[in-house]
Amino acid sequence: MLAGRAPLGAAGCGRLLAAGLRPLLCGLSPCWVTAGRQYPSLRVAEPAKEKRLVRKEQRSSLVVRRFIACPQLARTVRRCLQGGAGPGPGPQPLLLEFAPGPGIFTRSLLDAGFRVVALESNSDFLTDLQSLENSLDGQLKVVHGDFFRLDPLAKGALKPPAMSSDKLFETMGVAAVPWRADVPLKVFGIIPQQWERNRLWRLLFALYECSSIYRYGRVELNLFISEKEYTVLTAKPGKSKIYQALTVLAQLGYEIELLHKEPWSSFATNLKNGGPAIPKAGRLPNDHICLVRLTPQQNLFTGGLKPSNASTFIFMVKQSFAKPKSKLTDRLNSWSLDNSDTLLKALEIPKNAAMCNLYPEDYKRLFEALQNSDLFAETFFHDDVLASTRIMNSYI
Known part of the structure; x- marks a missing residue:
C-alpha cells in the first residue's frame, strides 16, 4: 500500500458513489485545479451529458466496468504510478490507459504532465475523450480499441474495438526494444471482474511467448485486480488451495509489487443502480481491489526456457x-x-x-x-x- 495513505473506502469517496457516476462532478470546480493552477482545457463534462453517457453505457454493456470517479482517489493512484513522489523535472513517461471511461483519471494524468494514449471501446466515452484530445497539443492520443481484444485469432481485417498490437504501437510511436532493455511502455487499467482469471491467463501466455504487446519488450502493467486474484498471484508453496499454476507462472514471469489497496465501494460502476458490485468473498479475502505492478523479469529467458518452448x-x-x-x-x-x-x-x-x-x-x-x-x-x-x-x- 502507498506509504502514509489510507484507503478512501466508504468513509471517503465511497459515500460519493451512492448515485452511480454522480461523483464525476463531486468536488470539482469548472476547471481542473492543482496547486493553484487552472487548466481550462481539462474541463469536466456537463452533468446532463455525463448522465446521458452513463445511461447509454448501462444499456449497452454486459460487463461491469469500474471507473476512478473521485479526484482524491485519482491523485492517489497517480502518485503510485509516479513511484510515490511528485512529478519530477522534465516530461513524464508515455502511459497507455485502457478503458478510461469518462476520463477523470485521464485528466489527472494529463495535469501531472503524462503523455497518455487512451484506449477506449465505448463509442460514447470515445467521443468525449476525442474532444479532450482536440483541445490539447499532442499530449493525449485517443484510440478506439479494447486492450483485451488485441491480436485476436480471427482472420481477415480487424474491426474496432479489435485491433492488432502492431497498429497500436505504431500509433503510439513506440518501437520494439530487446528483452533485457528498459521498460518501453507503461500500461494502466482496471480489469473487469467478469473473466478476470481468463484475462490474466491471456496476458501470461503473451508474456511467455513474447507475443502481442510483449513483442515490443518488457511492457509494465499497472492493473487494478481483485484482492482474491492478488492473493493467488502472491501465494507461497504449500498452500494447496491458493498456490496454483497461475501463481507459479506469474511469480516466474513478473516482479509483482502491490502499490495500493482500495475498497470496492470507492469506484463508480456502470450498473443501473449505481452500486459498487462488490463480489462475494468466498474462501479468500476479497474486500479490496488491488493496484498491482507487474514488471516482466529480465532473466525470464535465461537457461533452457525460450519463447519457442x-x-x-x-x-x-x-x-x-x-x-x-x-x-x-x-x-x-x-x-x-x-x-x-x-x-x-x-x-x-x-x-x-x-x-x-x-x-x-x-x-x-x-x-x-x-x-x-x-x-x-x-x-x-x-x-x-x-x-x-x-x-x-x-x-x-
Whole structure:
C-alpha cells in the first residue's frame, strides 16, 4: 500500500458513489485545479451529458466496468504510478490507459504532465475523450480499441474495438526494444471482474511467448485486480488451495509489487443502480481491489526456457497442478521419465516432494533439465499445448 495513505473506502469517496457516476462532478470546480493552477482545457463534462453517457453505457454493456470517479482517489493512484513522489523535472513517461471511461483519471494524468494514449471501446466515452484530445497539443492520443481484444485469432481485417498490437504501437510511436532493455511502455487499467482469471491467463501466455504487446519488450502493467486474484498471484508453496499454476507462472514471469489497496465501494460502476458490485468473498479475502505492478523479469529467458518452448512449459506447470498434492516422482513417471530419482537428486529436490511444495524456480529448473533429457517425450504435450494455446489466446 502507498506509504502514509489510507484507503478512501466508504468513509471517503465511497459515500460519493451512492448515485452511480454522480461523483464525476463531486468536488470539482469548472476547471481542473492543482496547486493553484487552472487548466481550462481539462474541463469536466456537463452533468446532463455525463448522465446521458452513463445511461447509454448501462444499456449497452454486459460487463461491469469500474471507473476512478473521485479526484482524491485519482491523485492517489497517480502518485503510485509516479513511484510515490511528485512529478519530477522534465516530461513524464508515455502511459497507455485502457478503458478510461469518462476520463477523470485521464485528466489527472494529463495535469501531472503524462503523455497518455487512451484506449477506449465505448463509442460514447470515445467521443468525449476525442474532444479532450482536440483541445490539447499532442499530449493525449485517443484510440478506439479494447486492450483485451488485441491480436485476436480471427482472420481477415480487424474491426474496432479489435485491433492488432502492431497498429497500436505504431500509433503510439513506440518501437520494439530487446528483452533485457528498459521498460518501453507503461500500461494502466482496471480489469473487469467478469473473466478476470481468463484475462490474466491471456496476458501470461503473451508474456511467455513474447507475443502481442510483449513483442515490443518488457511492457509494465499497472492493473487494478481483485484482492482474491492478488492473493493467488502472491501465494507461497504449500498452500494447496491458493498456490496454483497461475501463481507459479506469474511469480516466474513478473516482479509483482502491490502499490495500493482500495475498497470496492470507492469506484463508480456502470450498473443501473449505481452500486459498487462488490463480489462475494468466498474462501479468500476479497474486500479490496488491488493496484498491482507487474514488471516482466529480465532473466525470464535465461537457461533452457525460450519463447519457442514456453507453451510446453506452461502446460507442464498446469498439468502438475491437476493434482497439487500428488508426488513429483509420480508425475515424472507419468511423463515417461524412467530416471526420475537421478534427476531429482541432481536438482536437489526431495523425492517425496508434492507438486504444491515446489517453488516457481524449481519448476523452471525441472523443465530445463527435462529438455536436456533424452528420455523425456516432449511430444506427449503437443496436442494439449495447441488446444490450450487456442483457448487462452481467444477473446472471452
